[in-house]
Amino acid sequence: MTDEIPKDHPRAQSLNIRHKIIDGMHRKIVAEAGLIAHGRGEAFDYLIGEQTHDFADEAIKAAAASLKLADHPILSLNGNVTVLCPAELVKLSNDGKIPMEINLFYKKPGRIEAIMEVLNAHGAKTVYGTDPAHSTSIDEISSNRRIVDQRGIARADVVFVPLEDGDRTEGLVKEGKTVITVDLNPLSRTAQKAHITIVDNIIRVMPLLYQYFMEMTEEEAQEILEGYDNQKIIARSLETISSFWKNKLAVQ
Numbered sequence: 001m002t003d004e005i006p007k008d009h010p011r012a013q014s015l016n017i018r019h020k021i022i023d024g025m026h027r028k029i030v031a032e033a034g035l036i037a038h039g040r041g042e043a044f045d046y047l048i049g050e051q052t053h054d055f056a057d058e059a060i061k062a063a064a065a066s067l068k069l070a071d072h073p074i075l076s077l078n079g080n081v082t083v084l085c086p087a088e089l090v091k092l093s094n095d096g097k098i099p100m101e102i103n104l105f106y107k108k109p110g111r112i113e114a115i116m117e118v119l120n121a122h123g124a125k126t127v128y129g130t131d132p133a134h135s136t137s138i139d140e141i142s143s144n145r146r147i148v149d150q151r152g153i154a155r156a157d158v159v160f161v162p163l164e165d166g167d168r169t170e171g172l173v174k175e176g177k178t179v180i181t182v183d184l185n186p187l188s189r190t191a192q193k194a195h196i197t198i199v200d201n202i203i204r205v206m207p208l209l210y211q212y213f214m215e216m217t218e219e220e221a222q223e224i225l226e227g228y229d230n231q232k233i234i235a236r237s238l239e240t241i242s243s244f245w246k247n248k249l250a251v252q
Contacts, residue, residue, distance in 0.1 A: 085203055112129070
């Protein structure tokens with residue numbers, strides 16, 4: 001399907017990503033609702049000009065710092081995240097020694113196995129959420145995503161939950177965990193409730209997150225977090241959305 005998209009098409013990258021999501025659905029990795037979620041995110045990516053702004057870069061650095069200083073960090077994965085950036089996630093997990101955990105809302109038969117096939121193909125070393133023997137429940141969450149791994153999210157102090165559900169973000173925060181999210185909609189419940197909100201496309205976020213995490217010292221991480229204000233980051237993202245399109249319309 002992607003062979004039919006001309007390389008000079010103005011929406012080539014966006015269309016290729018769409019087909020990744022569609023293919024992921026056919027392979028049981030992505031739930032049908034994941035297509036709707038991706039379309040919503042794509043709309044917000046238009047609003048920030050499909051680029052990483054300074055407010056997002058600051059949030060990515062804060063995310064790297066939080067993971068760097070964590071005692072028990074975890075990377076939480078769903079179907080969309082697995083399809084969009086598996087290599088980058090596995091690289092951060094393996095090189096940064098941060099475990100991954102599969103956590104799904106729609107637990108159709110074969111989905112976890114399909115996700116594991118992708119992660120294994122990229123050399124994943126530590127992946128939780130696959131063995132019911134290690135399952136426990138988070139009381140603050142009522143959906144299927146309340147089921148977590150005792151070795152991963154349950155004991156984690158810092159949880160990276162990109163493309164996340166608002167109810168689970170709230171639940172994890174109530175559990176006393178530091179929550180990092182990637183959400184292109186700065187007004188979503190997830191973006192508003194997380195401690196660190198990266199308003200950007202995850203395919204642009206992951207390479208930078210890996211770079212900052214690997215290069216950052218603990219001293220630098222502490223300094224970054226001392227000066228970080230998530231509400232100001234969200235406010236700047238909203239200002240950027242407004243000014244970006246005002247400027248664009250003025251040029252036309």
